Amino acid sequence: MNRGPLIFLGIFLALAFSWTGIVLTNQIQYGSLTPYYDANEGKAYPDKPSGLAERGRLVYQDLGCLYCHSQQVRRPGFGGDTERGWGDRQSVARDYVYEKRVFLGTMRTGPDLRNIGARQPSVDWHFLHLFDPQLTSPGSIMAPFRFLFEYRQVIGERSPKALKLPVDYARSHGWDRSGYELVPTPRAEGLVAYLLSLKDTYEFPEAKPYVPPKQEVGSK
Amino acid sequence: MASVSSLAASLNPATPADAVARAELREIDASAKWPVIVFLLSGLVWLLVGSGFALVSSIKLHTPEFLGDYEWLTFGRARTAHLNSVVYGWSMNVAFAVAFWLMARLSRAQLRHAGVLIMAACFWNLGVTIGIIGILAGDSTSIEWLEIPPYATPLLFVAYALIGVWAVITFRFRKSEHIYVSQWYLLAALFWFPWLYSIAQIMLIFEPARGTVQALVNWWFAHNVLGLWFTPIGLAAAYYFIPKVLGKPIHSYYLSVLGFWSLAIFYNWAGVHHLIGGPVPAWVLSAGIAASLMMVIPVVVTAINHHLTMVGSFSALRYSPTLRFVVFGAVNYTLVSLTGSAMAIRSFNEITHFTHFTVAHAHQGMYAFFTMVMFGAVYYILPRILLKEWPSAALIRTHFWAAAIGVTLYWLDLSVGGWIQGSEMNNANIAFIDVVQHTIPWLFVRSVAGIVMTIGHLAFAVNIGWMLCARQPAGATAPTLFRPPPAMPVGSVP
Missing domain, CATH: 1.20.210.10 (Cytochrome c oxidase-like, subunit I domain)
Structure with missing residues (x-):
């Protein structure tokens, strides 16, 4: 095989094949997918993220959360996602139309977070968990994110957002200085707002909650 | 300029063909010397840096408190710094070094104006350095295999353009009649990589596609950079x-x-x-x-x-x-x-x-x-x-x-x-x-x-x-x- 131009043409066509198939065709097929307007609710889904959640998304991005947490629920019967309560239904493409950067993730060192906002709606829980995962999930191997909190002198009244550390923990870890409080930085607040915004608790015609086969469909 | 080999042959018609060929190879090796050394040594430094980040992130995964208070070394960043230093630092640099040497040897052509390649190596490594500092500072894009922040990627583009073009020029000056299998792999890889990289940059970072089309583009890139860049270069070397x-x-x-x-x-x-x-x-x-x-x-x-x-x-x-x-x-x-x-x-x-x-x-x-x-x-x-x-x-x-x-x-x-x-x-x-x-x-x-x-x-x-x-x-x-x-x-x- 000694014909340079012919080799080059083959090389070009090879990649053009998948570029057309994977990238271009899908961009045409669903690259302009729109939210779904639910006439019963009088509202379109998915919800648009709030400004604070949008800032939190950037914190999620810069800390590299997606290297341990996926954001996609596989269909019932394929893996244990719905059985684990990670979602009522499979994630579908329409769920992601507002996400400027999609964090599907490919690793589950920790659990899936697609519906963490519905599974764990407590703001306090999230702050404690970020501060030291051992507080809420003993035995976890998640990194502590203490640098997202500020240990500062109380000026006037205590902040309503101040972390409520268990007394024993605060004493043994040296966070019990009197007149001091631990408060989440704006980055931590954004991150938690983002996590709470992660919930696909609505239906699309193409994605309804899973009903186990034994149950009568009409009984709901 | 008469080369040593042609000079030897023209001075003495009885010069054995083997000696002429050896002299020619020696000239080709000499022409590739500095680009290969610069790419290789940069790669070596990145290999050591990447090993360091690898150990930090690996230890963190079973002992999460290890260096737990340093934001820039949190797992999500250290792991990403590891990946980018071993992929864009070590693997790309050593791939360039080996690809150039193979291309010159197999084409029986000297590398011309090696200074351009050394400049490309400087741009490339500057881009990777800025990129990794950016990742540690929190500017990662969090797109797997494409984490280098957008302010560093133009440097990589410029460097790669010089590198890719120079390899093809070396190929065009080939004296060998036959195109060996290693050369097909090298040419293909050199052409595929910029296509993959530029489409991925455009559709993910500069003008992001909507929703999960991004995920398809991401994995079209990330798997192909292995299969259509590193694999062909590895196979070209093995075939040689x-x-x-x-x-x-x-x-x-x-x-x-x-x-x-x-x-x-x-x-x-x-x-x-x-x-x-x-x-x-x-x-x-x-x-x-x-x-x-x-x-x-x-x-x-x-x-x-x-x-x-x-x-x-x-x-x-x-x-x-x-x-x-x-x-x-x-x-x-x-x-x-x-x-x-x-x-x-x-x-x-x-x-x-x-x-x-x-x-x-x-x-x-x-x-x-x-x-x-x-x-x-x-x-x-x-x-x-x-x-x-x-x-x-x-x-x-x-x-x-x-x-x-x-x-x-x-x-x-x-x-x-x-x-x-x-x-x-x-x-x-x-x-x-x-x-x-x-x-x-x-x-x-x-x-x-x-x-x-x-x-x-x-x-x-x-x-x-x-x-x-x-x-x-x-x-x-x-x-x-x-x-x-x-x-x-x-x-x-x-």
């Missing part, structure tokens, strides 16, 4: 060095044609198997699975070609460092590719997806195959461009065994650990925290394997540093082998 060291032709020319074109056609569709079960159209997943299974063809064909060339010459593995590293890589290419095809099967993927099994697989591909072949290539190339021999066979031996044992342990450990993790994760009766706890012993052994591999890298670095500083030996020298061979046939040097 195995026959070269053994002094015999490759097993079958026909099979090498078949292997090349089947890889070109099937590999580029395979990447979407990273999204099996995900929120993307089912047809594209099915196509990706089919392509991943079709990859068995190029892999088996290449395996037959490489391994049957070795048949009858296994004793050479006892002597030649180059051959030992390259053959270790070639064997792992076969294994990793077949595992990869299996991982695309839905029932297999159901377990291995989202687990450390994939991490083991990635390291078998990028390290046990690609990096080991590159190590072998460096052991061959450096003595020829420096005109000095490797100062220490013991260090080469340390490097080989540490790297080989380390990566094998890594792969076995995380494959088993990942399989257990995946099986337990799919069983909702096992609490998630227990699944996490059960991975810890495997993650700990992974850190040990990483330390062993790093020892190998240090031996490699010391040997290279020593070689560069050593004074030019007087007179003819013998190649540094693991042990003296009984009788060396002509042409079989390390």
Whole structure:
């Protein structure tokens, strides 16, 4: 095989094949997918993220959360996602139309977070968990994110957002200085707002909650 | 300007053809000397930096409090700094070094204006340095394999443009009639990479596509940068060095044609198997699975070609460092590719997806195959461009065994650990925290394997540093082998 131009043409066509198939065709097929307007609710889904959640998304991005947490629920019967309560239904493409950067993730060192906002709606829980995962999930191997909190002198009244550390923990870890409080930085607040915004608790015609086969469909 | 070889031939018509050819090779090696050294040494620095980040992130995964208060070293950043320093720092630099040397040698053409390449190397490494500092500072894009922040990527583009164009120019000045299989792989890789990289940058960062189309573009890029960039360069080197060291032709020319074109056609569709079960159209997943299974063809064909060339010459593995590293890589290419095809099967993927099994697989591909072949290539190339021999066979031996044992342990450990993790994760009766706890012993052994591999890298670095500083030996020298061979046939040097 000694014909340079012919080799080059083959090389070009090879990649053009998948570029057309994977990238271009899908961009045409669903690259302009729109939210779904639910006439019963009088509202379109998915919800648009709030400004604070949008800032939190950037914190999620810069800390590299997606290297341990996926954001996609596989269909019932394929893996244990719905059985684990990670979602009522499979994630579908329409769920992601507002996400400027999609964090599907490919690793589950920790659990899936697609519906963490519905599974764990407590703001306090999230702050404690970020501060030291051992507080809420003993035995976890998640990194502590203490640098997202500020240990500062109380000026006037205590902040309503101040972390409520268990007394024993605060004493043994040296966070019990009197007149001091631990408060989440704006980055931590954004991150938690983002996590709470992660919930696909609505239906699309193409994605309804899973009903186990034994149950009568009409009984709901 | 008359070259030494043509001068010798024109002065004395009786100059043996062999002597002319040797003089010509020596000139080509000399023309490639500085670009190869600059790319290689930059790669070496990144290899050590990448090993450091690897150890930090690996230890953090079983001991999360380790360096837990440093934001810039939090797992998500240290791990990403590791990936980018070993991929864009080490692997790309060493790939450039080996690709240029192979291209010049196989085209029998000198590298012209090597200064341009040295400038490209500076741009490239500046881009990677800024990129990794950016990642540590929190500017990562969090797009797998494309984390380098957008303010550093233009530097990489400029550098790559110079590099790609220069390689093609070298090819166009070829004096050889025949285009060897290694050259097809090199040309294809040099052309494919910029296409993949620019489309991915545009559709993910500069003008992002909507929703999960991003995920398809991401994995079209990330899998193809392995399959259509690192794999062809690794295979080009294996196709060159195995026959070269053994002094015999490759097993079958026909099979090498078949292997090349089947890889070109099937590999580029395979990447979407990273999204099996995900929120993307089912047809594209099915196509990706089919392509991943079709990859068995190029892999088996290449395996037959490489391994049957070795048949009858296994004793050479006892002597030649180059051959030992390259053959270790070639064997792992076969294994990793077949595992990869299996991982695309839905029932297999159901377990291995989202687990450390994939991490083991990635390291078998990028390290046990690609990096080991590159190590072998460096052991061959450096003595020829420096005109000095490797100062220490013991260090080469340390490097080989540490790297080989380390990566094998890594792969076995995380494959088993990942399989257990995946099986337990799919069983909702096992609490998630227990699944996490059960991975810890495997993650700990992974850190040990990483330390062993790093020892190998240090031996490699010391040997290279020593070689560069050593004074030019007087007179003819013998190649540094693991042990003296009984009788060396002509042409079989390390």
